[in-house]
Amino acid sequence: MDDKILHTLEYRKILNKCSGYTQTSMGKQIVDQLKPDTNIDVVLLLLKATDEAYTVDRLKGTPPFGGITDITAATKRAQLGGTLNPHELLAVSNTIYGSRRIKRFIANIHEDEEVEILFSLSEGISEQKVLEDAIKSCIDESAEVMDSASTELGQVRRELRSGESRIREKLDSMIRSSTVSKMLQDQLVTIRGDRFVIPVKAEYRSHFGGIVHDQSGSGATMFIEPEVIVVMNNKLRELRMREEREIEVILQKLTALVGDQAEMLLIDIDLVGQLDFIFAKARLAHVMKATMPRMNDRGYLNLRKGRHPLIPLDQVVPLDVELGNSHTSIIVTGPNTGGKTVTLKTIGLLSLMAMSGLFVPAEEESQLCVFDAIFADIGDEQSIEQNLSTFSSHMTNIIRILKQMTTKSLILLDEVGAGTDPAEGSALAISILEHIHRFGCRMVATTHYSELKAYAYERKGLINASMEFDVNTLSPTYRLLIGIPGRSNAFAIGERLGLPQNILDFARGEVKEEDMRVEHMIASLEENRLRAENERAEAEKIRMEMEVLRRTHQRELEKLEQSRDKLLEKAELDAQEVINKARSEAERIISDLRELAMAEGASVKEHKLIAARKQLEEAEPKQRKKIPAKTQNKARTIESGDDVKVYSLNQKGTVVELIGNKEALVQLGIMKMKVSLDDLELLSANKSDKPQIQKQVTMVKRTRDDNIRTELDLRGDNLEEALMEVDHFIDEAFLSNLGQVHIIHGKGTGILRTGIQDYLRKHKHVKSYRLGNYGEGGNGVTVAELH
Incomplete structure (x- = not known):
């Protein structure tokens, strides 16, 4: 896909939003390199992965990516024989642990909710537990090599601590003596260059043997290593050198282990990055309230309430558009600032997003197409550097598009033919559109030229469209109207703003009668x-x-x-x-x-x-008979007109008609009701008998469906009735081992929602509750989690 098109349609801004939801540098890198794919099988796979992550994120939340870092560079250096430092080895260990946590998280979810693609990716992660334990046994959480890393290191460090303790004791005894203390600037022991020293006043320098390691800025204080501890300090230095050599040996051994598993670690890093990228797409979908589009490769596009993802939700106007069925090209006419350009960008950007495996902000069941290329000529592309006018820039782009387009391309043209003489511009626009339309591309074009209204009306496969304009408020509504060409509205706007009537009448007289008839026809269409x-x-x-x-x-x-x-x-x-x-x-x-x-x-x-x-x-009164056990094959021969017995009601009736393969309409006295065939027993197959109306009034109890309900609809109930139903519904769900139920109360005034949530807060079987997410009903639904 051409980078110029991606820039024109602001595709990079969507990727920046998605990148903000990644949790690893590997995932961010994948997002930054993402481009639309033109293979429908790949696109379907990408969307299915996003859908699985969307489901996991909704049910269980985000996987734990904490502690994972990009260890690619360190792993490759270890593979080449370099030595890793403790911080790099600790990062390797933490990444191995974090990767294993993600693998188990997805495996646990897969047991309850099938997430085939995520599970397949996570299964490819190798559990390097041996390497992780080897590193953690030598390096602590502060990236320090531990004493227990080797026997030699432990012995050296014990000797170091012992030697330091002896030196401090020796120096402490010196500075506490009255003879020496008066020669010191401060009664303390300090370190210069890994050697213990004491601060001596400059005038007493000659009273001390040993080595001067430093002096104060003023020169008044000399930091001297007394002769009596020189040998002891030398011993410490030798021990520190032994410590460094032993640490180097330990780091080399651990690095060798990392190098041995380098190939597997690099694969793990790649898989974790892909998982992070997929879940970032799912989180972006949640935020944008986006849905998974249906995809095809036959050039069909059907957007339902599509929204431009970069326009705030409280400002964007949803777009309904269909392309590729009865018409393959749309010509959008109408005034400026009406939303024509936004319409083009919405169609193009949502197509690019779907081809990248991203959900799109539109209603469910929206359909988009996998195009082999999307071309767009949108906006004023006047170039001072190239000395090109607006018209020349548009023509340059269109010529490039005409050379590169195929029958499976989507063409978006904004203000085609603009920037030159109206007569020549409209003729040129019609010629360009006719060529593209005959070529077989999918095309959406916008224009000011009224001549194109008649052109689109006369051509099969083309359809007019316009952006709605409210004359009463003198402002556009930004709604796309398919099948209705745009009106100029110039006379109506002028009249409403107070333009003198004689000027308006003269202007109307200058307009051709044919054009006026077209305008009246359009106005009539809009009214209808x-x-x-x-x-x-x-x-x-x-x-x-x-x-x-x-x-x-x-x-x-x-x-x-x-x-x-x-x-x-x-x-x-x-x-x-x-x-x-x-x-x-x-x-x-x-x-x-x-x-x-x-x-x-x-x-x-x-x-x-x-x-x-x-x-x-x-003399004892008889109780109502219990419903007898049902046999499996009694309902198989029941037909219309048969006399039957309804088990659940203990009543006799006649079958009026069969409804599908599972229910029948039964006449019970003066009542007719639907009854499950499993609830009927055939008494006689006399189809000639008509159901008799019983003189006595029979009370009828409706049978319940055997399926357990997971939703309760309370819209229209008052609060008291609703709480009674909720209590019964929660108990029923708890006994059926349901983990989650949906209570539909509607939005309304909020009284029903508040009362139900107050009740759920105190219910012993309710673990937690929340309002529904996008796609679950939003504020009109409360989702309760049961113990």
């Missing part, structure tokens, strides 16, 4: 479009209101059914308790009668007592 959009918005509003009412009524019906069932169950329990008491009393009386008969020799027969107990049992 606005009316259609308003009607569609009103219809959508009514549909949403009806949907809310339907859900509300459905929930009320469910609540009534649940309340009825609870009342019936309580009544049955109360009745059973009364029956149990009566039975116990009857048993007691019968037992007393039997004992009395035996005691008095009365002729109360045992069979009469048994008959009395049987009559008592028969």
Whole structure:
């Protein structure tokens, strides 16, 4: 891809944003070198990797890249036989540890959520645990070689500490004596050039033997190594030299280990950099509220609510555009400052981003194409250095584009033909556009020339478009209107600003009648479009209101059914308790009668007592039957018109019609309801029988879906009702071992959201909660994490 195009479409600014989310220098380097790819298979792979990282980042957060540094230079030097210093070896150890943490992080996620590409990359990381342990056993976190690195080093350092201690004791005894202390500038022991010295006043220099190592700036103080400790200091120097030699041996051994694993370490560094780069793309997608586009290589582009990523969210106007289906070229007309150039840059930049494996700020299901090249001639490219006018610069660019374009290219032309005589410019623009269109490229071009409106109208595969302009506010809305050519709006603007009417009338008289008819036609199209959009918005509003009412009524019906069932169950329990008491009393009386008969020799027969107990049992009210166990094959032969029994309701009915392969519409008395085929038992296959309307009113309980809900929609509920549903929903989710649930409360006034979140904060099964991310519903959804 031409670097000039990348600069024109501000592609580098997107990479700078992405680079800000990398955590390693390797990842940053990959981002800085990123360019769009023209192979659709590669692009799909890049996007899939970004999608996996987006999912991981949303569910588990960012992988731990801490402690990882670019050890490429140190590793290559070790491979060539150079010796690494302790800081470099520590960096190698920390990078090995950090790489292993990332590998395990992704492996753990892969067990729950399949992330094939990330897992494949992380599996390539070698776990250099032996090398890491070898370095850590010799070098501490401060990059110092430890005494335990070798036996020899430990022995030398013990002798060093012992020798230093003896020297200090000797010097301390000297400076404490009254004879010597008066000759000293300060009563302290210091070091000059790795040798212990004492500060002596200059006039007493001759009273001390030994070596002068330094003097103060004023010359009043001499730093002298007394003769009595010269030999001791010499011994220390020899020990320090032994220490340095032993440290060098240790560093060489560790460096050799790094050199042995250099190839694997370099691969690890590359893989970690790629993972960092992929997760940086995912974090950029979160920040931009971007989505994964669908890709093709057949020249089809369909942006839904596409936004320019460099314009703030509160200012950008979404763009809807389709190219490559019924039309392969779009001619955008309209006044300056209306957003035509931004439209071109948005189409081009989002295409480049998708071809680089980046998500694009657009609605889901947006489609973009993998072009073999994108060419753009945008903006005023007047060049003083090359002595080229604006028109010449545009022509130079267009000539280059015409030479390099292919049938799989995307061409973006801004103000084609501008900068010269309008008559010649419009003719030249039509000729250039006609050549590109016939060549088969995908093209979006902007222009001021009204002649191009008729040109686009007459050509198959071309379509007019314009940037909407609000005459009432005298300002553009920056909305792209496909199928409607742009209007000049000059007369309307002049009239609104107060231009005298006679001037306006004269001006209108100068305009050709044909041009006026075109303007009136465009105005009529705009009015019809606005009316259609308003009607569609009103219809959508009514549909949403009806949907809310339907859900509300459905929930009320469910609540009534649940309340009825609870009342019936309580009544049955109360009745059973009364029956149990009566039975116990009857048993007691019968037992007393039997004992009395035996005691008095009365002729109360045992069979009469048994008959009395049987009559008592028969008088006992029957409870509702429980739903019997269902068989696997009873519902297989059910057809329309069959008499069936509904297990869950213990009711008989007739099948009115089958709905798909899993449900049937069943007539139950005066009611019809959808019932799962698994909940039906075939009684008879008499299709001629029509369902009879029962005289008695039958209460019906709707069957529940066997699937566990992960979402609860509370829109339209009041707070009290909502909290009851949330309590039941959380308990159900907890018993089903769900880790995360979504509660949809809508945005509204925020009362429902606040009440639900206050309730979740105190619930024993709720570990944490948060508002939904982009793609989850935003502020209208609360996501709860369960214990």
